[in-house]
Amino acid sequence: MLQGTGSDVGKSLIVAGLARAFVRRGLRVRPFKPQNMSNNAAVTADGGEIGRAQALQARACGVAPATDMNPVLLKPQSLVGAQVIVQGRIFVNAAARDYHALKPSLMPRVLESFHRLAATCDLVLVEGAGSPAEVNLRAGDIANMGFAQVAGVPVVLVADIDRGGVIASLVGTWMVLDAAERTHLAGYIINKFRGDARLFDDGLAVIGAYTGLPSFGVVPWFEPARLLPAEDAVALEQRRTIDPPAECDRPIRICVPRLPRIANFDDLDPLIAEAGVIVDFVPSGRALPGDADVVILPGSKATIADLCAIRDEGWDIDLAAHQRRGGQIIGICGGYQMLGQRICHPDGIEGPPGEIDGLGLLDVETTLGGEKLLTEASGIELSSGLPVRGYEMHVGRTEGPARARAMLRLNSGEDGAVSADGFVAGCYLHGLFASDAYRAAFLAGLRRGRAPGLAYEAQVETILDALADHLAAHIDLDALLAAAHPITP
Numbered sequence: 001m002l003q004g005t006g007s008d009v010g011k012s013l014i015v016a017g018l019a020r021a022f023v024r025r026g027l028r029v030r031p032f033k034p035q036n037m038s039n040n041a042a043v044t045a046d047g048g049e050i051g052r053a054q055a056l057q058a059r060a061c062g063v064a065p066a067t068d069m070n071p072v073l074l075k076p077q078s079l080v081g082a083q084v085i086v087q088g089r090i091f092v093n094a095a096a097r098d099y100h101a102l103k104p105s106l107m108p109r110v111l112e113s114f115h116r117l118a119a120t121c122d123l124v125l126v127e128g129a130g131s132p133a134e135v136n137l138r139a140g141d142i143a144n145m146g147f148a149q150v151a152g153v154p155v156v157l158v159a160d161i162d163r164g165g166v167i168a169s170l171v172g173t174w175m176v177l178d179a180a181e182r183t184h185l186a187g188y189i190i191n192k193f194r195g196d197a198r199l200f201d202d203g204l205a206v207i208g209a210y211t212g213l214p215s216f217g218v219v220p221w222f223e224p225a226r227l228l229p230a231e232d233a234v235a236l237e238q239r240r241t242i243d244p245p246a247e248c249d250r251p252i253r254i255c256v257p258r259l260p261r262i263a264n265f266d267d268l269d270p271l272i273a274e275a276g277v278i279v280d281f282v283p284s285g286r287a288l289p290g291d292a293d294v295v296i297l298p299g300s301k302a303t304i305a306d307l308c309a310i311r312d313e314g315w316d317i318d319l320a321a322h323q324r325r326g327g328q329i330i331g332i333c334g335g336y337q338m339l340g341q342r343i344c345h346p347d348g349i350e351g352p353p354g355e356i357d358g359l360g361l362l363d364v365e366t367t368l369g370g371e372k373l374l375t376e377a378s379g380i381e382l383s384s385g386l387p388v389r390g391y392e393m394h395v396g397r398t399e400g401p402a403r404a405r406a407m408l409r410l411n412s413g414e415d416g417a418v419s420a421d422g423f424v425a426g427c428y429l430h431g432l433f434a435s436d437a438y439r440a441a442f443l444a445g446l447r448r449g450r451a452p453g454l455a456y457e458a459q460v461e462t463i464l465d466a467l468a469d470h471l472a473a474h475i476d477l478d479a480l481l482a483a484a485h486p487i488t489p
Contacts (some may be wrong), residue, residue: 002147003132004158005166009158011404012053013467021324021469023060030061030117033051038055039262040266041263043376050067051073072084081096115487130143156187157173157174157187157213159190174210174211176340190218217471227272253289254280259300305333324422332426333394334394337398340365341357343365345369360428361419363417377410377415415427434457
């Protein structure tokens, strides 16, 4: 089990890289994360949902994502509350204090998923959440040491040296754990090292002197990691576009409002990975740039709250001006709902029952309610006739005159809407831009004569292979395997 000395130390990508490396050795590998918190979720074949990091790790293992890989998923809906997904299905909406009391009752479901998953493979790579050093949350813990102790799995700490203080973070984590928890520690990995790793030999000696723990390796910074799908919104701050090739006189500029409750923002990753495309996540306090070729409204975990945020920022005025200038606007899922005339929520899914005016850029209305739709989908984008595939993950239905001009025809029926002038469109399909042929046609429509498009899915596979090579060169994989314990049901 890999546990971090803090959040965003690189646990998810290390699990993905190790998974690919061990699969190459002929092992059947599965990823597992007892509890995850993210609004970036992936749909499983049985209509459940898990954290997107576990979906990427499953891909690294060469298997389809499954709900047992992430039995508890928390999807924040506010600063103090979240939707709780258990084994792929909505379980309850809970405030933070209420969830803390609920956690112990979820351990049997977590263990059930863990043992069911373990029965299908040779090796389970478990990822913790946050840090075991948060001892104030230790009571009833199902994500870190609480799970490790009950399941009887060894723990490898992962620390991020790039942010500084790596010795203190490792030694400090060891010091706040109790004696029983320390017995589960097998060693540690230093991640995101820049420079000559030999210069840190003295640091390894200091850590060993305080903790007695061995190092499994010092992993240098892996630059291509930024092109893999990200899960946490904090990663938006690290997103960088690829420099345009010399033959591109002006890059395509794509603007994405940074919504407070943005969800499934990895829809934009294939565009970020394209050379000659600038994807600008516009933060609060900044106007939407007037020179954008297209504005994309992303998904949202709280559509009404984010619609209000758009108005508070004045972005509704910027969007209307963008349309008048002939700029394109595309909404995905929650963004599609916001583009309509009205959003009704009679069941009070997002606050007291009522309705709110939309942005009025598409002649449709959305009613929130009913069962949550979770399904994989494929079909064609109607203006180009090109194939698309992805998944739907939403509550509510959208109807109106503009639905007669659907954006997509999927295996489940027509989806989305297009404005009469063709400048505004929206749909429910996440993953739309990962379809290489459609993405190339979409970008070519924004600027003719650009460089050939990227094969995004092939690039993800190439980077996973390179990540596996990178970890194999800097981590003692044999020692890691030797530290693994047989699983006792």
